[in-house]
Amino acid sequence: MKIALAQLNYHIGNFSSNVEKIKSNILRAKMEGADLVMFGELSVCGYPPRDFLEFPDFILRCEEAVKEIASVCFGISAIVGAPVKNPNVEGKDLFNAAFVLVDGKIKSVHHKGLLPNYDVFDEYRYFEPAKAFHIAEICGKKIALTICEDLWDVEENLMYTQWPMEELIKQQPELMLNIAASPFSTEHVEMRRVVMKRNVEKYKMPLFYVQHVGAQTEIIFDGGSMVLNEKGDVVCEMKYFEEDFQIIDTEGISNIEYRTPNIEVNKSEILMIHDALVLGIKDYFSKMGFTKAILGLSGGIDSALVLVLAIRALGKENVLSVLMPSEFSSQHSIDDSIALCKNLECGYEIVPINDAYEEMLDTLSPVFKSAPFNVAEENIQARLRAVILMGIANKFGYVLLNTSNKSEAAVGYGTLYGDMCGGISVIGDVYKTKVFELCRFINSEKEIIPNNIISKAPSAELRPNQKDSDSLPEYEILDKVLFEYIEKRQGPKELIEMGFEKTLIDRILKMVNSNEWKRAQMAPVLRVSQKAFGSGRRMPIVGKYLG
């Protein structure tokens, strides 16, 4: 039996585009001799469809789309994912389902049993978990067909109280198929391979695993669909961060020699983050119908990195940098920014803010009177820059890229409605120390980002001789504490046991918790870690805990 895996980039709710892609891949699979072609979880509507699932009209369109796809399934079977109505009186209205399509019709429907409801996932919000599991019959083979998380509850991860494969194995399947939508994070790529291998070792049969690629706002699917033979060897590993299509014959796979994973798979963490962010920008723009990006170039490392990533995603002709020096800007910040744009051959504008700033202070002087310079004036500079950037964006149809990094977003070191503006936050899930690593990686072959930008001490340049280290602990220490607190949920006691000082811990945790109100208004953050700010991290705003 020849099985095609179609690893595609879907668009949530864009039925015409999703259906066309699926249909053309069915035809391709058929032409290339496949007996079956598999698509990802909820491929018909895109993942995650979120509250669109609460609209009966949306469910109807899903049903119509499945029928339309079935109508081309002659001489080949296909598996697609879509929501399906729960016919029972009790329980939620929908199941998350895999449809087996053949001979122009729906042959069988299989419901997901394990519904992730942590981090960015909300599946129990919409779906009833399946409690019964039945084998699919395709081309005369008995197949254990499951959906994503159904294979994930193994050994150390006992989040659920039932086990779909334990039910299916009783029905003596010959083969496991899994359709998935498994978001990228740097730790997740390896974990996914381990989990798939463990299923094969436990159930002693081959596994075909197909998932999504492409970004849906903040959630990035990295691809890497795979086939394992019954010995646990990965006999096919598909591309990362790109669409891909492969046909694998079940007959020969136990004899296929173990393939070393794709060169892509041996990518360093930094290279994976790089590719994920480029894809994230690219898909945000293409799926929103935008083409052109704008950003403020400060002379610092964050905006320099975002500019490089944006150009790689959108092309240099589609990215405009704006330099907005003030009286507090250093000459080297301007020179470094211009050098960067020249290296990248991209357009830039210089729009000094001095006059607008002075005029705003005059405007406010009847209210401010003789109050001394403080954070208010610093924020005014940052906000006037946002007015300029958004003005140009609105006038010429650009979308503003946010350039805040995860460290400053964590501790609230940024101006709301100022440098925190932007349609999408490109590096809001990248700690400052990783920002440095990414820049060094980008410069590994030649100096793209002027070394000055990388080597100088970080500064917001909002008052004379300001440095980040005036207000914040050194990033090397800060980032370690933030990682343990945000990603690992370590509390004050555990952090102190790790050797961090109590006063430092109290200060940092208080900064993180008391800035939820700022992050609540931040742009969606491209997610590359196991715990990004945004939809996967839901913290009370008025909460007092450690705040």
Add this chain to the structure above:
Amino acid sequence: MKIALAQLNYHIGNFSSNVEKIKSNILRAKMEGADLVMFGELSVCGYPPRDFLEFPDFILRCEEAVKEIASVCFGISAIVGAPVKNPNVEGKDLFNAAFVLVDGKIKSVHHKGLLPNYDVFDEYRYFEPAKAFHIAEICGKKIALTICEDLWDVEENLMYTQWPMEELIKQQPELMLNIAASPFSTEHVEMRRVVMKRNVEKYKMPLFYVQHVGAQTEIIFDGGSMVLNEKGDVVCEMKYFEEDFQIIDTEGISNIEYRTPNIEVNKSEILMIHDALVLGIKDYFSKMGFTKAILGLSGGIDSALVLVLAIRALGKENVLSVLMPSEFSSQHSIDDSIALCKNLECGYEIVPINDAYEEMLDTLSPVFKSAPFNVAEENIQARLRAVILMGIANKFGYVLLNTSNKSEAAVGYGTLYGDMCGGISVIGDVYKTKVFELCRFINSEKEIIPNNIISKAPSAELRPNQKDSDSLPEYEILDKVLFEYIEKRQGPKELIEMGFEKTLIDRILKMVNSNEWKRAQMAPVLRVSQKAFGSGRRMPIVGKYLG
């Protein structure tokens, strides 16, 4: 048996304050002769604690708090709500639990079975649903002790597949107790009474129901705790939007005559919204540790309403209005705003934006060149006003109140980083037509809001002779469509069947769906309807459905 109901305003994660409140109410109940005192669901940590629940340190503090509360329970029993660790290997780490405390110890722990995971609720993200239910024994009585949603799955609402009360009734309880955290919406107050009554009619025993009061950021708890006798009469209905404390003797309640509900309960919808919003502002400020609010007064009805509500929440001495006229502002907008401030005896500043606006256009002129005036210049005005408001806020410690209404938030008729700014959105869940009703209600005894403000045609005043109706359908029609689409999830077909024109529906639904990116950066919105923007409505941003 005398049972005290303590309807309190908790603060998420503020253990010292919550524990003190609970302990002092236990002592009061004891002094007033009660045998048992009941507190709300998760009263120890506040509701909803959200991802704080993922921190082992937070759970430890909950455990310590329950022990501390137990230590004062001598001569009286108490029921408090807190998370508790799931001792089983399988399933999620926690249960949502009710603790029965007596003789200085935890006597029994009861787990919640039905976990709401819709709208603003995420309980299945953290908690394992209980599958076994056991009777509590308190003062020799057998009691069916349940938590909030456990009583809600009756008849028409078959979201769940198990029924806690059906298990408990087999153990022959004499009394039902329910501890709840039930957020306000205008429809919910009546629904809650119906559900409680239905339980009493079905299980034929009295019901004591205690819930929270107070706002936790966007979620407002309205109180209205109640006691029903076995005939279904409401024999006690506690205050709305205020803390309250009542002791009811189980012995006499079947003879208590049916009391007409509190005067509070007969409140009109508009009065309830009014009180909810005032409480929402008040608690946002008190729980964040803020005292002073600032807002921009445009001369329009939205900011006028927010000013009145803010003064009622915070006191006139704590609210500063700022008038920021431009060349496009009408004289009556300025006059009306001043008249409003005089009626309210509150402070205001006048900060014209003309000079800052002209200077910003000069600053941008090398980039804008001779491009004609368009929405870019309109947005610049709105954003410069935000710079002024935030400047004053930062300089003197005010918090900016957002004044966007639900209609304009829905269709994206507002400037991101401009009039969409603010720490909390006061009327973002109130349609424009309801804004008018609220203003008329406020003026019902005397003219507080100048009638001019209410009667003139709504305008953003960002270009000459602009009117909202230039860009939007009439609010009477718009609001009806928005309500059906947002609150009732009616799709295009259903809306056309209701008699709305297809072109109008297509236009409105497209505006709503294509502005998710703007709303994603909006402040938390005080929730007064069954479907508010924010945490209870989770829509894809790059989604294409109806967009």
